[in-house]
Amino acid sequence: MRPAIQWLRLPVLLFFLARLTVHAQGNTNWVYEATNHLGQWIWDTNTTDKQTCLFWKSFRIPPAAKISSATLRITVDNAYTVYLDGQEIGRGGDWRSVTKYDLMAVLKPGRHVLAVEAFNDRLQAGLILGLHIHLANEGSSTMDILSDNTWWLAPATQRDWYGRKVAQPDWYHAVVIGTIGQPPWQSWPYGITTVPPLRPVALPFWQRGWFQLMLVAVCLLVVLFCLWLMTQLAAQSKAQAFLQLERVRIARDIHDDLGAQLTQLLLLGEVARREYPENSPVRKQFTQICDRARELAQAMDEVVWAVNARRDTVRDFASYVCKYAQLFMAAANIRCRLDVEAEIPSTLFDLPVRRNLFLAVKEALSNAAKHSEAGELFLRIFRRHHQLCVVVEDRGRGFEPSKANGDRNGLVNMAQRLAAIGGSCEVFSLPGEGCRITFSVPLPHGKRRWFKRAILPFDPQNELKNSSHFSRRTA
Numbered sequence: 001m002r003p004a005i006q007w008l009r010l011p012v013l014l015f016f017l018a019r020l021t022v023h024a025q026g027n028t029n030w031v032y033e034a035t036n037h038l039g040q041w042i043w044d045t046n047t048t049d050k051q052t053c054l055f056w057k058s059f060r061i062p063p064a065a066k067i068s069s070a071t072l073r074i075t076v077d078n079a080y081t082v083y084l085d086g087q088e089i090g091r092g093g094d095w096r097s098v099t100k101y102d103l104m105a106v107l108k109p110g111r112h113v114l115a116v117e118a119f120n121d122r123l124q125a126g127l128i129l130g131l132h133i134h135l136a137n138e139g140s141s142t143m144d145i146l147s148d149n150t151w152w153l154a155p156a157t158q159r160d161w162y163g164r165k166v167a168q169p170d171w172y173h174a175v176v177i178g179t180i181g182q183p184p185w186q187s188w189p190y191g192i193t194t195v196p197p198l199r200p201v202a203l204p205f206w207q208r209g210w211f212q213l214m215l216v217a218v219c220l221l222v223v224l225f226c227l228w229l230m231t232q233l234a235a236q237s238k239a240q241a242f243l244q245l246e247r248v249r250i251a252r253d254i255h256d257d258l259g260a261q262l263t264q265l266l267l268l269g270e271v272a273r274r275e276y277p278e279n280s281p282v283r284k285q286f287t288q289i290c291d292r293a294r295e296l297a298q299a300m301d302e303v304v305w306a307v308n309a310r311r312d313t314v315r316d317f318a319s320y321v322c323k324y325a326q327l328f329m330a331a332a333n334i335r336c337r338l339d340v341e342a343e344i345p346s347t348l349f350d351l352p353v354r355r356n357l358f359l360a361v362k363e364a365l366s367n368a369a370k371h372s373e374a375g376e377l378f379l380r381i382f383r384r385h386h387q388l389c390v391v392v393e394d395r396g397r398g399f400e401p402s403k404a405n406g407d408r409n410g411l412v413n414m415a416q417r418l419a420a421i422g423g424s425c426e427v428f429s430l431p432g433e434g435c436r437i438t439f440s441v442p443l444p445h446g447k448r449r450w451f452k453r454a455i456l457p458f459d460p461q462n463e464l465k466n467s468s469h470f471s472r473r474t475a
Contacts, residue, residue, distance in 0.1 A: 035098070038073055039146025041126035041178035041185065044153060048120070054154040054161050055116040055127060055174060059145050061109045061135075068136035072101040074129035075189070076118040083115040086163030089198055095126075097191035106198050107133065114145060115162035124184050126177055149176050266293040314388060314443065315346045317354045318381045321361055321390065325379045328362075332369040334394075335376035341383060347444055356417040357390065357441055360425065363410040364392040364437045372396025372435060387423075388443050393436040398429045414439075 044053050061067070074082060077095035081088060084106060092099045118127045131145040151174040154161040158168070178185065205211050273286035322338050329336035368377055374396030381390050401411075411427060414437070418425040423441035 035180055035189065036073070037071070037130040037132040037144055037146070038098075038128055038180060039130050039148050040176045040180075041128050041182070042147045042149065042151060042174040043118075043120075043126050043177050045175050047125050047177075049122040051120040051125060052156055053118045053120075053125075053127070053174075054156065054158065055118060056152040056154055056161060056164070056167065056171070057114045057145060057150070058111065058166070059114065059131075059143070060111045061107065061133065061143070063109045064137070065109050065135045066137040067104055067107055067109075067133060069134040070103040070107045070131065072103055072129065072131045073098050074101070074116070074127075075099060076116070076127045077125050077185070078121040079119045080127070081117040083113075083117075083162040085113055086160075090195060092193075094191075095185075096188055097193055098189050100192060100194045102195070102197035103131070104197070106200055111165070113162070113165065117162070126185070127174075128180070147174075149173055263297070266290055266297070269293060312348050312351065312354070313346045314349045315344045317349050317358070318344050321358060321381065322379065324358075324362070325365055325377075328365050329369065329377055334369060334374060337376060337378045339378065339380040339382075341381060344381070344383075345443075349444065353421045353423075353441055356421050357388075357423070357439060360414040360417045360439055361390055361392060363414050364439075367410060368392065368394045368396065368435070371399075374434065383443065384440075386443050387440045390439040391436065392439075393434065395434040398431050398434050400431055401427050401429055 042055070044051070072082075074080065075092060075095050075098050079091075079093040079095075081091045082101075083089065084103065089103070089106070090099065090101055114131065116127060116129070118125070127147055129147045131143075133143040133145075135141050135143065152167045152171045153174050154168070154171050161168075269286050269290040273283050273290065276283035276286070318340055322340060325338070326336050365377070368374065372394040374394040376395060378391070378393040380393070381388070383389065411425075415425045418439060418441065421441055423439065426438040426440075427435070428438075429435035
């Protein structure tokens with residue numbers, strides 16, 4: 001039985017021997033993978049506990065090179081932070097294991113900087129690494145950036161050292177303190193850690209240089225445009241102030257010079273007219289001259305009022321229109337009743353607006369005096385929906401607007417004048433019940449708050465018959 005047992009032990013022994021051989025071969029391949037393409041252990045000249053060393057190395061990849069692989073293997077006794085071109089790419093804290101980084105996606109042809117911030121907790125310290133780059137279009141050549149005495153050490157107080165493009169004058173070279181397998185690292189490594197491949201940082205477009213430069217350029221253009229616009233506004237403001245002064249001067253000169261001469265001419269005409277008998281043709285001619293002089297003086301007063309910049313307010317416009325309506329209707333033997341809102345503002349009223357509005361009101365008063373055959377006329381001035389409304393209403397014979405002669409009544413002219421200044425002209429009339437013309441123009445935006453006046457809805461059937469809701473004042 002003993003020879004049989006020995007023959008049975010032989011296959012078992014061969015099996016375990018084969019397993020040990022495979023395990024030893026696998027362990028050898030693993031150790032080779034961990035220590036492949038590594039340099040030497042380097043450190044500072046002196047080693048102390050709680051010590052930090054700042055390692056820096058620059059290298060250049062040929063401009064036309066095509067990188068097929070780039071692997072960084074690194075470990076530090078005791079901990080490290082590794083940077084590539086100023087950007088942190090990894091950290092480690094176990095010197096017994098090697099960390100493997102795939103840098104193919106973040107390396108491009110050109111100059112690069114590899115930096116390591118190494119920390120020693122106690123006893124011996126060292127940094128060992130190797131960057132292996134395979135170039136596909138350079139005849140399958142390789143580049144190895146290894147840890148050796150060509151690395152630079154930056155002072156611990158140096159800021160932004162890992163982003164510098166060149167070594168500074170106060171930097172010094174590292175010192176080689178050991179090789180692979182040399183104590184105290186003879187039993188190293190215990191493991192290998194593979195980090196997922198690094199990817200380029202995808203910056204959003206607002207963080208890219210071209211966008212920031214474009215934004216700065218746009219801001220500069222906006223600032224320059226604002227400065228130019230401020231200059232134009234200042235020049236326009238000065239021109240406007242000068243124009244206002246000129247308007248005041250022209251109005252004063254017309255009033256003082258032409259007004260005085262027209263008055264003198266009128267007096268001379270009156271004196272000369274009295275020297276002739278009543279039925280004398282010459283006296284009639286002098287009477288016509290005096291009447292034309294009075295009309296010319298009145299027209300000059302209108303021009304002076306329109307030109308004078310001191311009368312560019314809504315309140316002055318309402319006052320002047322009321323005064324004109326009283327005088328004009330008195331000459332036509334028509335009673336004029338006024339209804340003017342008490343809180344008419346004193347904000348500026350542009351010359352084109354008040355001039356066209358006044359001429360339209362003047363045309364309406366003239367039509368009423370010529371064609372209405374009314375005994376009284378109502379002039380109302382008020383605000384409604386941020387508009388100035390001027391109403392000319394008579395209790396005369398009225399007419400049918402659709403059958404009226406627009407040229408004779410001036411309706412077309414009034415509508416055109418109001419349309420030119422952004423306003424409206426509404427005409428309502430019934431035969432035998434009078435006529436009502438409403439002019440509306442937008443009010444300027446003043447600094448004061450204008451409280452809206454409540455206006456009753458307009459009823460065409462009853463408005464001409466009942467106006468008791470308006471307060472009336474006999475001229």
